[in-house]
Every structure is written in C-alpha cells, then in structure tokens.
Amino acid sequence: MNIIMFSGYIGSGKSAAARILNQRIPDSKVISFAERIKDGTAEFYNIQRSLCDTQEGKATFLPNHNKTVRELILDYSAYMKATHGPLIWIDMTITLIKNNPTITTWLIDDWRYINELTTLKAAFPTAKITTVRITRQAVIPLDFESEHALDDYLMDIPIENNGSIVELTDALITIIPH
Numbered sequence: 001m002n003i004i005m006f007s008g009y010i011g012s013g014k015s016a017a018a019r020i021l022n023q024r025i026p027d028s029k030v031i032s033f034a035e036r037i038k039d040g041t042a043e044f045y046n047i048q049r050s051l052c053d054t055q056e057g058k059a060t061f062l063p064n065h066n067k068t069v070r071e072l073i074l075d076y077s078a079y080m081k082a083t084h085g086p087l088i089w090i091d092m093t094i095t096l097i098k099n100n101p102t103i104t105t106w107l108i109d110d111w112r113y114i115n116e117l118t119t120l121k122a123a124f125p126t127a128k129i130t131t132v133r134i135t136r137q138a139v140i141p142l143d144f145e146s147e148h149a150l151d152d153y154l155m156d157i158p159i160e161n162n163g164s165i166v167e168l169t170d171a172l173i174t175i176i177p178h
Helices: 014-024 033-045 069-084 088-098 114-123 165-175
Strands: 002-007 028-031 105-108 128-135 157-160
Touching: 002 014, 002 114, 014 028, 014 105, 014 128, 014 165, 028 088, 033 069, 033 088, 069 088, 088 114, 114 128, 157 165
Parallel strands: 002 105, 002 128, 028 105, 128 157
Antiparallel strands: none
C-alpha cells in the first residue's frame, strides 16, 4: 500500500495535486482528514454542508452563531479532540483505509500535523508513505496553528506550484508509485 500525504497552505494546490494523481494511479482514492470534521460541523451547528467546502463558504459569517463557518469548523474540531481524544480524525481515517483493502494508493490532501504521519506509520508499518509539500508564492498563509505546524518538517518531495496545471502535473509524475 502507498500513502501520499500532501501539505501546504490553504490555496497552495494540495487538493488539485491529489486529484491529478488520482486520475493517473489505478486503485487510488483521495481522502481528507477534514471531511469528517466538515460533516460533523454541519450537523452539529445545523448549517449547510456546502459552506464547509470552499474558501468563500468558510469565510461566511453566520449571525446566529456570531462566527464564520471556518471558526465553527475549528471549534468543532477542538471540541471533538477534547471529548474523544486528539487522534480522533486520524483514527477515523485509519478505519476508512482498513475497511477498503482493494485501494492500493491513498492520497491524503490535507495533512496538517506530524502526529497524523506518526499514527499512520504505526497503523500501517509496511506502507510506503510519501510526504509532499506544495508551495505557491502567491499564497499568504492564514494565522492558524494548522497552517504552520509542518513549516519546519523536511518533506520527501517539495513541489513549487507557481505555473499552470500542466506544470503541476509534470511535477507530480515523479510521485506515481511503480
């Protein structure tokens, strides 16, 4: 099994990179730690799930909650970690992977914390895990812990995403497992 973990600031191209590889790697699947957080946030706060999926939606201020959708997502994630343990999101991802043995390559498009990597390595000791950092000069990082937690981590593959989708695709070709 292969696991490719993408990190980078919001808007750097992590999800685009994962989708590109997903189209080129048979039996692969794109997953996000945040999907379960977004699902839970929408249900917990009774908001439209689609607001959790885009930068514009996340920036939406909800007067009845006196917060933006992004703030609600962060609050919900913190609440779940406090009540269910700090590894709740990675544990859910591990369960998803274990329940789908026919998928040979997992593309995680929102890696944010080192404990996610160490927990995956412990759960899948024989998997080939590749870390990728996508950077984009035009992106200004938000002032959130999750944006900077991996700033000093030495990635297996750094990719500059400052060109076209074709150039990003060309840079990603070297990642495809053989």
